[in-house]
Amino acid sequence: MLNKILIANRGEIAVRIIRACRELNIRTVAIYSEGDKDALHTQMADEAICVGGPLSKDSYLNMANILSACVLTGCEGIHPGFGFLSENPKFAKICKECNIKFIGPDFEVIELMGDKARAREIMKSANIPVIPGYEGDINSIEHGLEIANTIGYPLMIKAAAGGGGKGIRIVYNAEEFKHNYEAAKLESKACFGEDKLYIEKYIQNPRHIEFQILADEQGNVIHLGERECSLQRNNQKVLEEAPSCFLDDKLRKEMGEVAVRAAKAVNYKNAGTIEFLVDDNGKFYFMEMNTRIQVEHPITEMITNIDIVKEQLKIASNQKLEITQDDVKIQGHAIECRINAEDPNNNFRPCPGVISELYVPSGLGVRVDSAIYCGYEIPPYYDSMIGKLITYGDNRENAIIKMKRALDEFAIGGVTTNIDFQYEILEHEDFVNGNYTTSFIDEKLVNYNA
Ligand code: ADP
Numbered sequence: 001m002l003n004k005i006l007i008a009n010r011g012e013i014a015v016r017i018i019r020a021c022r023e024l025n026i027r028t029v030a031i032y033s034e035g036d037k038d039a040l041h042t043q044m045a046d047e048a049i050c051v052g053g054p055l056s057k058d059s060y061l062n063m064a065n066i067l068s069a070c071v072l073t074g075c076e077g078i079h080p081g082f083g084f085l086s087e088n089p090k091f092a093k094i095c096k097e098c099n100i101k102f103i104g105p106d107f108e109v110i111e112l113m114g115d116k117a118r119a120r121e122i123m124k125s126a127n128i129p130v131i132p133g134y135e136g137d138i139n140s141i142e143h144g145l146e147i148a149n150t151i152g153y154p155l156m157i158k159a160a161a162g163g164g165g166k167g168i169r170i171v172y173n174a175e176e177f178k179h180n181y182e183a184a185k186l187e188s189k190a191c192f193g194e195d196k197l198y199i200e201k202y203i204q205n206p207r208h209i210e211f212q213i214l215a216d217e218q219g220n221v222i223h224l225g226e227r228e229c230s231l232q233r234n235n236q237k238v239l240e241e242a243p244s245c246f247l248d249d250k251l252r253k254e255m256g257e258v259a260v261r262a263a264k265a266v267n268y269k270n271a272g273t274i275e276f277l278v279d280d281n282g283k284f285y286f287m288e289m290n291t292r293i294q295v296e297h298p299i300t301e302m303i304t305n306i307d308i309v310k311e312q313l314k315i316a317s318n319q320k321l322e323i324t325q326d327d328v329k330i331q332g333h334a335i336e337c338r339i340n341a342e343d344p345n346n347n348f349r350p351c352p353g354v355i356s357e358l359y360v361p362s363g364l365g366v367r368v369d370s371a372i373y374c375g376y377e378i379p380p381y382y383d384s385m386i387g388k389l390i391t392y393g394d395n396r397e398n399a400i401i402k403m404k405r406a407l408d409e410f411a412i413g414g415v416t417t418n419i420d421f422q423y424e425i426l427e428h429e430d431f432v433n434g435n436y437t438t439s440f441i442d443e444k445l446v447n448y449n450a
């Protein structure tokens with residue numbers, strides 16, 4: 001087993017990783033920015049080292065300083081968490097060259113899947129169904145229009161390097177295509193440093209259903225079932241649940257097998273996620289692979305009783321998976337609400353500030369993964385997600401009842417949060433009936449749309 005690792009992240013995921021390390025007797029080094037001196041992860045790790053100024057580019061994205069911190073503190077590995085450097089192939093490659101274990105897949109695979117156009121290409125050649133579209137080079141806007149005509153409108157123009165719900169545009173006709181194509185290119189260049197685009201058919205009212213993969217370094221690959229992530233705002237997840245009430249056992253089995261096949265096709269290692277879109281006929285398509293731990297991993301942990309972060313650490317320590325596909329038993333139902341410091345009544349504007357009062361819900365079936373405490377000042381420099389509330393019940397109905405009870409109990413003073421907004425989702429008849437798609441928030445919670 002690895003003896004000591006550095007955690008190249010902050011917030012709740014850094015705390016989550018520290019917890020897993022403690023249980024496995026792995027020593028931890030936190031990195032922090034000048035804006036995170038008092039952060040929980042900084043205080044909780046065995047050691048903490050400042051790597052730069054408050055802006056991400058100066059600290060949590062500062063490869064030279066992070067690697068120096070790793071060497072100085074004698075760490076054998078780096079856990080990148082999600083966001084920041086977690087899907088940066090250059091960082092994973094340098095780690096390897098410096099003999100530091102990057103806790104994730106090989107850099108080549110990160111690079112491959114990070115180019116979402118190439119990922120489509122590879123999945124197609126492995127006979128994995130992908131969304132109808134085009135991932136080749138687009139030479140000119142005329143060429144783009146030709147391709148668009150062949151695929152048929154409406155369609156989506158997507159940045160090959162995109163992520164976090166950014167770099168996606170929907171167009172309904174040639175006029176809109178012309179109008180958006182160049183803009184999408186410019187935007188992609190500005191956000192992701194490159195302007196490669198690809199085109200996909202716009203799937204109307206789909207469900208986003210993803211499969212959690214675990215793969216060891218000996219070539220064993222299993223899945224831990226699916227997560228339903230259709231509740232989104234601006235293509236970003238808001239609330240997730242597992243299992244999905246849309247899948248029957250037959251479709252679940254089929255999609256799980258395809259997900260494992262997709263991971264094997266790229267010689268995947270460690271934890272990863274295969275994201276699918278599913279249309280109303282139950283036809284499913286590969287959308288992308290996330291080559292890292294995911295925000296919503298706890299709901300899978302609750303229904304499988306498998307600690308995914310510990311599995312990541314064991315796999316990175318070259319241990320063979322102890323669980324086979326047949327050992328994975330899905331039991332009960334779990335829901336996660338992302339708790340954000342933002343104002344739903346003001347177009348979800350981020351609301352950093354001091355947490356002046358805090359009461360955290362608990363009780364049977366309630367889990368809170370967060371990095372906040374009373375008196376903590378949420379810095380303005382990072383993501384507005386300050387925690388995740390997860391509930392578990394023996395069935396969906398009871399998981400919902402628990403979530404409503406827990407949201408009700410959650411009291412955060414001093415900053416505005418989306419707790420009431422989450423409650424509204426849970427109360428909506430269509431949510432209660434499991435009758436929802438990715439358009440739910442836009443179409444059903446109209447009071448919040450700008
Ligand atoms: P998940 O699929 O795990 O829910 P998200 O898309 O919500 O992942 O992203 C997780 C975190 O990583 C978020 O804080 C998001 O802002 C950030 N993130 C994801 N991809 C990118 C990217 N390409 N560039 C910048 N941030 C990203």
Ligand code: ADP
Pocket residue numbers: 131156162163164165166168200201202203204206208232235236275277287288438
């Ligand atoms: P990201 O890398 O930002 O996570 P994804 O490719 O996973 O981007 O897409 C994010 C979300 O955008 C999906 O969960 C879905 O809601 C929506 N989306 C993406 N592609 C399509 C499509 N072809 N048709 C309909 N919705 C889509």
Ligand code: MG
Pocket residue numbers: 275288
């Ligand atoms: Mg995605």
